[in-house]
Amino acid sequence: MAAGENITIKDIAERCGVSVTTVSRVLNEKPDVNDETRARVLKVIEDSNYRPNGMARSLVINQTYSVGLIIPDINNPYFPEVARGVEDQAQDSSYSVIFSSTDNKLEQEQEVIDLMLQKRVDGLIVSLSLANRDILKRLESRNIPVVQLDRKIPDSIYPAVMIDNQQSAYKAVQFLIDEGYKEIAHITGDLQTVPGQDREDGYRKAILDNDLRLAEDMIFEGNFSKRSGYEAMEQMIASGNLPEAIFAANDMMALGVLEACRHAEIRIPEDLVLIGHDNISISNLVYPALTTMAQPKYKLGRQASKMLIDLINIKQKKGSLDKEDFFADQILETKLVRRGSTARV
Amino acid sequence: MAAGENITIKDIAERCGVSVTTVSRVLNEKPDVNDETRARVLKVIEDSNYRPNGMARSLVINQTYSVGLIIPDINNPYFPEVARGVEDQAQDSSYSVIFSSTDNKLEQEQEVIDLMLQKRVDGLIVSLSLANRDILKRLESRNIPVVQLDRKIPDSIYPAVMIDNQQSAYKAVQFLIDEGYKEIAHITGDLQTVPGQDREDGYRKAILDNDLRLAEDMIFEGNFSKRSGYEAMEQMIASGNLPEAIFAANDMMALGVLEACRHAEIRIPEDLVLIGHDNISISNLVYPALTTMAQPKYKLGRQASKMLIDLINIKQKKGSLDKEDFFADQILETKLVRRGSTARV
DNA sequence: TTGAAAGCGCTAACAG
């Protein structure tokens, strides 16, 4: 056990008979140091298993090489993959990531951001609740590098990495139409969120662009939860007026539809065709497997991470960030994944 | 934008006309400070939106209030829930968590642990690959607080929070037996891992304890992946000798079984009954829903987090950790969750 | 109840 007081750069310097400056130089791979000296120092470092104290270092260089990742819930099937992308990219640049789930609670978001700022993270990747433009404003005024993920809060200066929800929904519906379906219902996501709204817009646009009838009673309001998908399907069944196809604004709701159909002995895809959105991993494990619009979740995380680190580097170089330093939003493509739930019969 | 150089304790002191010591005192809620002074300082802090620099603070108090979480893959359906537990508990104590996925790669594990130690995390929660006892030894010698999660590396001094895999498997099989099934097959997990081995042991024990026939050809080696479950099932089908029930060492493999059965038109639970292990969230979303042994994943994370923080506090108090400071392993109970895949018909 | 001063472990001019 033995306490083994942490060994410092000073100890190394002494053991080598050089100054701490010199040790610092070899630590940071600066050029101006005699090869022989360098070798000696390196050896002692190795032997004593010395690791520089990152905090002390951070304090003086004013950079921690860590970033914060703030998401609604790591348990939400959408986020682990995103998180992994963020982490992998961060690690490539020797950054660490501190993460925090907020359950979309304003107070929580506030709190964890505060905590992270005290820890002096170099920047933040955030997926915030809509109501929180104030937080972003405050971050702006403190000149903190931030990139938004998945959701973009309007009128924020910070760039976002996300998909085009409207276009993606449009493509989903267009696919159904191309397959020959005319009566297409939509189960919306949470309409308090931008993705929820945008996906509904995409649905409407596709219907109209194809000169199909846009019936308001074919639009059912959900909230992205499985249960809401289940209930929407129950409503359709109760109405006695089944559509030919359903576009659910996300996969979880599509799973709810699947379940309701099973109970009602409605066969998918024979009696009703179904498409979801997001391609969460489960969607390939249920039966019938879900046709869906795949979000490049891993890549979203990776790009956001990369963008943030680029921003941090700019700030580090210039001393601060100005409007023109921010990148344009990055919109990644979704991709149709055809599976059983829309199979031709 | 404006750079707005970070404001420091010194600035506050000046604006208040007091010394930094005094400001520090109110910051840390020390008693010895005049109420009136305290109020004044607090006001200025509030007005200037000042946040103390955590790094500087950490440097002197030698504690960062952050812990590292090292797991194989946040994408593995088992871990997000665990991570959430770790995080929630950490947050309750104002700790942050830095996380890292290692894919069970020794080199990765080594690297991220090193990175975290440089950042001076106060402790580590780890779920390491079996081969990595050396890492733990090194951590011990550096007197780092650590708790193991899910898997325990033998002969390590560090406590673990986990389930009793053997007993849990035993209970699963006993349940099948109690339901009246006699021919029960087992698809093992990765036998290079302790959980894989232990679950097989539990299966064997239950069979023997109940005086059933332990047939080696009823044990199929898998590796925890869905595919391996699928293939095992294919083998059973090909052999023309179906069991009455199957215990799959985890849910993913059970999912593979489900799929293979669908292809072969074997009905579950009518023709064959199936139980998995872990209760990953998917298991309730497939059809038929999977009967399984539920791991208290969230709680595992929470307990591990709590144990680690307790350890950190002890170390902080005593200056170092000795053998007798470590807690006993914490073994949490799994619970049978009955669902469709074992429904009586 | 308050402040001066030393120091946490490191980096970065500056001088030699």
Added chain:
DNA sequence: CTGTTAGCGCTTTCAA
């Protein structure tokens, strides 16, 4: 090529 010195922003004796 190397060392001296002055901090980074905070806490903590010690004295007043």
